[in-house]
Amino acid sequence: MKNYNLKFKTFSFLIVIFSFSFLIFPLVVRGATLYLLPQSQTIYKNDTFLVEVRLDTEGEEINAVEVSLTFPPNLLEVFDLGKGGSVLDLWVKEPSIIDNKASFIGGIPGGFKGDGLIGKITFWGKEIGKTEINFGEDSKVLSNDGKGTPALLSFSKGNYSIIEKPEGLPEVSSQSHPDQNKWSKSNNLHLHWDLVEGAEYSYLLSKDPLAKSDEIPDKPEGELVWMGDMEYKGLDEGIYYFTLKQKLLGEDWSEPISYRAMIDVTPPEEFTLEIGQELTIFEGKYFLSFATIDKISGIDHYEVRDGKGDWKIAESPYLLKDQSLKSKILVRAVDKAGNEKIGEIIPHEKPFPYLMVILIGLAITVMVIWWLRKNISPKD
Amino acid sequence: MRLENKFWILLLGIIFIAIPFFVLGLVCTQNADCLSGQVCRNNICSIEKGISVTLIVPGEVTPPPGGGGGGTIWPITTVIFEGKAYPEAFITFLRNKTVIGTAKADLKGDFSKTFTGMPVGVWEFGIFAEDNEGRKSVTISFSTSIISGIIMKISGIFISPTISLSAENVIRGEGLDILGQAYPKSDIEVSVFSLSPILQKIKSTEKGKWQFSLDTRSLELGIYKTQARARTIDGEESYFSEELVFKIIDGCRGADLNFDGKVNIVDFSILLYFWGQKNPTNICADINSNGIVDIVDFSIMMYWWR
Structure with a gap:
């Protein structure tokens, strides 16, 4: 009997503990995740590659993000930082690199829930080796709860290998998109490589950086003699990866070679423009606040034309030259592909007080006439 | 009273007020029209607050470089500035808005600076000080004539406090x-x-x-x-x-930093202006009052954004 009671108590205790673990465990696991895409990749030395910094809120609603990433400077160098397509609408400061740490800090009015892009980093593979890109422990994601409560956060690092580029690979070039690291407004992509007599080629154009061409020979359709040119017309916006493999006569298929083309044909979004005045900034003078986003390549810079002046590169908040607020102000947002969006603001001009002027004038006239009549004697 | 009588009274009044200015030499068109130590400002001779200009002794003359004999005289004009600022203040001297020299005040706050070879003419001088905590004073500006071949002492320059x-x-x-x-x-x-x-x-x-x-x-x-x-x-x-x-x-209004009843990009601009400041001079920018303007304040603003 005693044994039975002991076993029963032990079993009950275990049941209780087991049940509690179901309550606690989900809380431990739940939370946002910062991760990189692609999470791993093999790159040839001296090539550049693009990594997306992404956030999965795992069902939480967040509104502010501060992300830092570290990387080994002996193997990698940051070529560019982009915020095009980010879920963040407002940026505290431009994505930047300080002491080999990439930094993104911004927010979303009204919050965000889901899986979204924070920003993009283009790295240059400097030296051969295996490398990790890690999130800094000081990275934060804050809840959209009106208190700035930090959300539980986990990180998923990236692993990348930089290897020597095999010899004999074809060199791909593009007249329409000559720089793989620059965005272009053209959505017609022209690529070229020199054909080797007797060789076969397998190629693929994809938006997936990890997609590779298969080893089935490809050749453009048509009756003209193919000289190694490829034309893709009317492409949608985005980042494309053209991968190519070559099979020389009597040899196996080569390692793939990749060429990146970035296309953005859409101008930035409509502007938000406001004139503000606050005692504690610009000594209480009027300033202009502005912001917009670009969904593809990201805003490169803003320019302001204050009254009849020239366009000048500017940042928000911008101290207005005409403090009387009579001049029209134009703001131009330029994205990284050179697309532009112009916003304008015509400050409220106080109406001329015609009525008051007329009344004052009448009053003065009446007073003068009265004075003259009083002081001009009958003899005059 | 008849109108014409009133007119004459007014005219005489104007004449009586204007005469002293002409007689006493208070009306001028340039500094040279004024008495020594005065400057012509808005066509009235006036003494700069406390600043006095003193001509000391005739300067020495030296022959021009490389020339011999000739008999040409090139007088040296020396100008000495003296005044009061604050202990170890960094004093900057301007002539026609261009920096011509600097000096450091002593531990008592007094300073003195000598310029030799000052070109003759009527110049606008400016002097300001920076205290040892980085605050700058307003610039004292005054115009005076520099006369050739003499030593001029401009003293009584009492620089305003920093604040x-x-x-x-x-x-x-x-x-x-x-x-x-x-x-x-x-x-x-x-x-x-x-x-x-x-x-x-x-x-x-x-x-x-x-x-x-x-x-x-x-x-x-x-x-x-x-x-x-x-x-x-x-x-x-x-x-x-x-x-x-x-x-x-009477108090801060949460994320509405400019008190206009809205939380929008203007408030965001104000927040950015004080970003990273500990105990910011605009206390409202530190929305959660934790002593620093940081991402938590930004998050609160994003929540209330309309």
Whole structure:
């Protein structure tokens, strides 16, 4: 009997503990995740590659993000930082690199829930080796709860290998998109490589950086003699990866070679423009606040034309030259592909007080006439 | 009274007021029309506050370089500036808005700077000081004629105190510190302007520092200006300092940093302006009052954004 009671108590205790673990465990696991895409990749030395910094809120609603990433400077160098397509609408400061740490800090009015892009980093593979890109422990994601409560956060690092580029690979070039690291407004992509007599080629154009061409020979359709040119017309916006493999006569298929083309044909979004005045900034003078986003390549810079002046590169908040607020102000947002969006603001001009002027004038006239009549004697 | 009689009275009045200006040489078109030590400003001769111009002795003459015999005389014009600032203040001298030299005040706050080879002519000089805590004074500007072949001493330059505020937005009831540096052991007159001005007198320390704590409990909500001036035991008076502005508020309004009833990009701009500041001078930018303007304040603003 005693044994039975002991076993029963032990079993009950275990049941209780087991049940509690179901309550606690989900809380431990739940939370946002910062991760990189692609999470791993093999790159040839001296090539550049693009990594997306992404956030999965795992069902939480967040509104502010501060992300830092570290990387080994002996193997990698940051070529560019982009915020095009980010879920963040407002940026505290431009994505930047300080002491080999990439930094993104911004927010979303009204919050965000889901899986979204924070920003993009283009790295240059400097030296051969295996490398990790890690999130800094000081990275934060804050809840959209009106208190700035930090959300539980986990990180998923990236692993990348930089290897020597095999010899004999074809060199791909593009007249329409000559720089793989620059965005272009053209959505017609022209690529070229020199054909080797007797060789076969397998190629693929994809938006997936990890997609590779298969080893089935490809050749453009048509009756003209193919000289190694490829034309893709009317492409949608985005980042494309053209991968190519070559099979020389009597040899196996080569390692793939990749060429990146970035296309953005859409101008930035409509502007938000406001004139503000606050005692504690610009000594209480009027300033202009502005912001917009670009969904593809990201805003490169803003320019302001204050009254009849020239366009000048500017940042928000911008101290207005005409403090009387009579001049029209134009703001131009330029994205990284050179697309532009112009916003304008015509400050409220106080109406001329015609009525008051007329009344004052009448009053003065009446007073003068009265004075003259009083002081001009009958003899005059 | 007849109209024509009134007209003549008015005309005579104008003549009687204008005559003294002409007779006493108070009307001028250039500094040379004025008496020594005076400057012509707005066509009236006036003495710059406390600054005096003294001609000391004729300067020495030296022959031109490389030339021999000839008999050409090239007089050297030397100008000496003397005045009061604050201990170890960094003094900058301008001529027609261009920097011509610098000096450092001694531990007593006095400074002296000599310029040789000053070109002759009528010049606008400017002098300002930077205290050892990085605050700058207003620039004292005055015009004077530089005459060839003499030594001129421009003395009595009493640079205005430096001034700064512990906050630019103050919640009524909390103290506001108005502080800066001035000539040591001088009387500092601190003025706070609104509808009815407040005048306080304090003393600067041996090291030239001064501080006044304003009690805001009895002050109305609104915008105030403040300024300071120094006066030595001998009665010498400095120029007025820069005029600073602060606001007395009844409290912050969360993420609405400019009190316009909206949380929008203007408030975001204000937040960015104070980003990273610990105990910012705009206390409202630190929305959660944790002593720093950071991403938590940004998140709160994003929540209330409309």
